[in-house]
Amino acid sequence: xxxxxxKTTLRRNLLxxxxxxxxxxxxxxxxxxxxxxxxxxxxxxxxxxxxxxxxRRFLERFPTxxxxxxxxxxxxxxxxxxxxxxxxxxxxxxxxxxxxxxxxGQFPTDFDSVLALPGIGRYTAGAILSISLDQKLPxxxxxxxxxxxxxLGMKSDPRTSANQKILWEFAESxxxxxxxxxxxxxxxxxxxxxxxxKTWQCAACPIQNICPTFVKGLQAEIPAKGxxxxxxxxxxxxxxxxxxxxxxxxxxxxxxxxxERWTGLWDFPRYQIDHRxxxxxxxxxxxxxxxxxxxxxxxxxxxxxxxxxxxxxxxxRLSCFEASSxxxxxxxxxxxxxxxxxxxxxQLPMSVTGRKIVxxxxx
DNA sequence: AAACCGGGGAG
DNA sequence: CTCCCAGGTTT
Numbered sequence: 001x002x003x004x005x006x007k008t009t010l011r012r013n014l015l016x017x018x019x020x021x022x023x024x025x026x027x028x029x030x031x032x033x034x035x036x037x038x039x040x041x042x043x044x045x046x047x048x049x050x051x052x053x054x055x056r057r058f059l060e061r062f063p064t065x066x067x068x069x070x071x072x073x074x075x076x077x078x079x080x081x082x083x084x085x086x087x088x089x090x091x092x093x094x095x096x097x098x099x100x101x102x103x104x105g106q107f108p109t110d111f112d113s114v115l116a117l118p119g120i121g122r123y124t125a126g127a128i129l130s131i132s133l134d135q136k137l138p139x140x141x142x143x144x145x146x147x148x149x150x151x152l153g154m155k156s157d158p159r160t161s162a163n164q165k166i167l168w169e170f171a172e173s174x175x176x177x178x179x180x181x182x183x184x185x186x187x188x189x190x191x192x193x194x195x196x197x198k199t200w201q202c203a204a205c206p207i208q209n210i211c212p213t214f215v216k217g218l219q220a221e222i223p224a225k226g227x228x229x230x231x232x233x234x235x236x237x238x239x240x241x242x243x244x245x246x247x248x249x250x251x252x253x254x255x256x257x258x259x260e261r262w263t264g265l266w267d268f269p270r271y272q273i274d275h276r277x278x279x280x281x282x283x284x285x286x287x288x289x290x291x292x293x294x295x296x297x298x299x300x301x302x303x304x305x306x307x308x309x310x311x312x313x314x315x316x317r318l319s320c321f322e323a324s325s326x327x328x329x330x331x332x333x334x335x336x337x338x339x340x341x342x343x344x345x346x347q348l349p350m351s352v353t354g355r356k357i358v359x360x361x362x363x
Numbered sequence: 364a365a366a367c368c369g370g371g372g373a374g
Numbered sequence: 375c376t377c378c379c380a381g382g383t384t385t
Contacts (some may be wrong), residue, residue: 043380050371050379084369087382121382141380161364188380197378198374228376261368311369352370 001152001170006210010151011176011183017206018186021193023048026055031181033107034065036132040124041088045142048192054083066105069096077264077349090264091119109133122168131181138171139184140164143191149223150195150213157224231315235275237286238268238357241298241323243339250339251362252294253348257335261311266345267354269294275317286321295331298323303361309353318353320361 002010022028025048027039038058042051058079062068068076073093080089095117099107108114114125126137140148148167149158156163176183194201200219208214213222241252254269256262271289273282283300291297300321307318330337340348345358 040380045368045379045381046370047372047379082370084371085381087368091382119382123381127380139380142378143380185380192380225377309370312367 001173002210007174009210010174010207013206014186014190015176015179015183018182018189022185022189026052026059031132033109033128033132035059036128037107037120037124038062038092040127041092041119042083044088044124045085046083050083054079064105065096065099065107068093069100069105073264074349078347081265081349081355082352086262086265088119094118095120111135111137127184130184134179134181136175136177136180138168138175139187140168140171141188143188143195144171146197146223147187147191147195150219151207151211153212153216153218153222155218155222155224157226159226229313231310232313234314234316235273235319236270236316237273237282237319237321238270238353239286239290239300239321239323240268240303240357240361241290241294241296241326243326245339248341250341251345252296252330252337253340253345253350253354254333254335254337256351262351264349265351265354266348267351268357270318273319279319282319283321290323291328293331294333294337295328296323297327299325307353307356316353320357322361 025039027035039051039055042055042058061075061079062071071093073090076089076093077086080086083089098117099105103113108117109129111125111129114120114128115122120128123139123141126139129135130137130139145158145167148154148170152166152170154163154166158164158167190205190207194205202208202211202214202219205211205214213219239252242249244250252269253266255266256264269290271286273286277285279302283302286300287298290300300323303320303322307320309316309318330339338344342358342362345362350358
């Protein structure tokens with residue numbers, strides 16, 4: 001732990017640094033709880049640069065929590081398309097409805113009520129209330145975990161629950177009595193822009209003189225590494241099945257269900273394949289699968305090169321097969337299925353690979 | 364405690 | 375390629 005003199009230095013130097021160096025970001029313009037909430041949800045596991053334009057579009061369409069609550073979930077997901085972790089969008093929409101129904105359309109301002117909303121944990125509740133209302137609440141997230149681990153010279157893995165407890169207590173102990181929101185943002189900004197994982201810039205750090213990791217040159221050792229993820233290869237085929245109806249070509253798409261990835265988003269029918277077989281053999285096997293699952297019969301031919309895509313622990317290689325001369329009638333499906341023209345496909349929220357298929361082969 | 368949930372950017 | 379990102383929820 002830092003002594004009280006070092007904490008005073010930390011508060012003063014950090015706030016001064018933030019006043020001079022903070023970035024111009026859209027959610028810093030008008031700090032209402034709703035606007036900070038949207039930014040914090042979007043920023044979960046997502047870099048600032050990626051979020052900025054999504055944030056602008058989202059706030060333009062949903063300026064207040066009431067408009068968000070009144071929207072269809074599909075429209076919320078459409079604005080989220082490409083951001084990933086789509087549960088965030090579904091939970092935020094559900095939370096907006098809760099705010100309208102249980103808090104009279106006013107975003108709650110006490111910690112426990114905020115924490116009770118879906119998709120909001122201790123970090124997000126503290127961030128929203130400290131940044132928008134200057135409540136004296138601590139935060140702990142990716143940037144500050146790294147920053148605190150270095151500031152405390154913590155050599156063991158900061159992600160263990162025992163160390164998390166220590167770091168939360170540290171976060172609470174350094175809060176200033178004024179400007180807690182700016183202070184929290186300053187901590188994250190410093191972690192993100194200066195106290196970086198591999199390319200640390202200690203020369204530009206306003207608190208290097210109180211940092212044992214800088215003094216001892218241990219930046220490469222602290223924070224300790226977690227265990228690395230190993231990807232498993234997954235081979236899949238997407239089926240581009242189309243037929244003419246009403247004078248235009250329509251493609252078969254389906255919405256992903258609650259038990260699978262991309263819940264609420266649309267995608268082309270996808271099946272796992274055996275990549276060791278020839279394209280023709282795979283096409284035959286897919287033809288049977290298609291007939292079995294949908295009742296449709298079609299000749300399938302591979303188009304283009306496989307698309308690669310990493311999700312969580314899988315590296316997916318997605319081959320696309322185009323169908324010709326469709327016969328049969330579409331079965332009633334457990335999951336919702338539609339024949340969509342190109343304009344409809346553009347308006348539907350789709351998985352990223354689904355969207356890429358539309359742009360590459362149907363666009 | 365570990366798995367799950369996505370996608371993009373940086374190096 | 376690998377690592378990481380203004381995490382939360384479920385198992």
